[in-house]
Amino acid sequence: MPERYNPNYIHHQNSKIVSVIREVVFGLEDGMVSTLGAITGIAVGSADRFTVILAGMVIISVESISMGIGSYISNLSEKEVIKRKLYEEKKEIKDFPHEEKVELRQIYLADGWPKELAIKMAEAAAKDRKLMLLEMAYHELNISPEDTGHPWKGGVAMFFSYVVGGLIPLAAYFLLPLNTAIYISITVTMIALFLLGASTTRYSKGNWLKTGSRIFILGGIALVVGYLIGEFANMVIS
Numbered sequence: 400m401p402e403r404y405n406p407n408y409i410h411h412q413n414s415k416i417v418s419v420i421r422e423v424v425f426g427l428e429d430g431m432v433s434t435l436g437a438i439t440g441i442a443v444g445s446a447d448r449f450t451v452i453l454a455g456m457v458i459i460s461v462e463s464i465s466m467g468i469g470s471y472i473s474n475l476s477e478k479e480v481i482k483r484k485l486y487e488e489k490k491e492i493k494d495f496p497h498e499e500k501v502e503l504r505q506i507y508l509a510d511g512w513p514k515e516l517a518i519k520m521a522e523a524a525a526k527d528r529k530l531m532l533l534e535m536a537y538h539e540l541n542i543s544p545e546d547t548g549h550p551w552k553g554g555v556a557m558f559f560s561y562v563v564g565g566l567i568p569l570a571a572y573f574l575l576p577l578n579t580a581i582y583i584s585i586t587v588t589m590i591a592l593f594l595l596g597a598s599t600t601r602y603s604k605g606n607w608l609k610t611g612s613r614i615f616i617l618g619g620i621a622l623v624v625g626y627l628i629g630e631f632a633n634m635v636i637s
Contacts, residue, residue, distance in 0.1 A: 420602065422470055422556040427595055429466065430564020432618045434458055435588045436625030438569060439581065443629030444636070448577045455572065459565035466561050471554030478550055484540050485532065492531050499535065500525040506538045567591050585622060592618040 438455045445451065492499050500521050507517035524531045536544050568588040571580040596614030597607040 418474075418553060419556050422553045423560040424595065424599055426463075426466060426557045426560025427564040428592065428614060428618075430459070430463070430561040431567050431588050431592055431595075432621045433462060434565040435568040435584065435618065436621035438572070438625075439585065439622055440625035440627075440629035440632075442572075442577060442581050443626055444632035445629075446577065446633075448572060448580070451572050451577065451580075452569070455565070455569040459562055459569065463558050463561040463565065467554045467558030470557035471550050474550035474553040481542050481544075484542060485536060485544055488535050488540060489528075489532055492528055492535065496525060499531065503531070503534055503538070510538070589615060589618060589622070 434455060437458050438451050441454045442448075442451045503524060504517050504521035507520055508514060512520065524534045533544060536542055568584045571583040571587065574580070575583060593611040593615040595611075597611035599605075600607040600610050603610070
């Protein structure tokens, strides 16, 4: 049977897709929210278009690299933890086969399987160390042995999505006068945040209005904070 029809292979591919989607959504959201809040405050406080553009480019450049590295390190650490857990479980299966078989049987019983079937399933798994490792990984460790992809993919996805997200609020300042750019930047970014939240329900099957509104409100909080700090700085400096 071709590998693409293997249920474990399909699960592995879906898991990798979900992981990348998570990084992309996180990067886009953080890029928009962080940049919008920062440059709005700078625009209000400085009233200087060049300063806003310079600050925005610095924020996007530094934060995208930081977020990309953070995602890479996080995913790498998770991968190493999974590998370590699987190594330890594999060793236990080799050194204590009877105890592991009993433990797996108890897990099946706790999951609600009939006693006779739980015994047979544990006996069958115990005859194959690879199968036993898979069963213990899924049922005891709550991890998937296949979920050990390349950590750099998450880092790259995070980096580029943050750059794209950051450019959304900043773009208006390249094209329009400062006073107009402030309102266009806020409007476009807040709409984009709502659409981003709503679009995630395609995978989560949640309520698009509720999800979109949630990210809209959270983004609005950062916007208000940035705006107030800009106003305060403007009053103090003036």
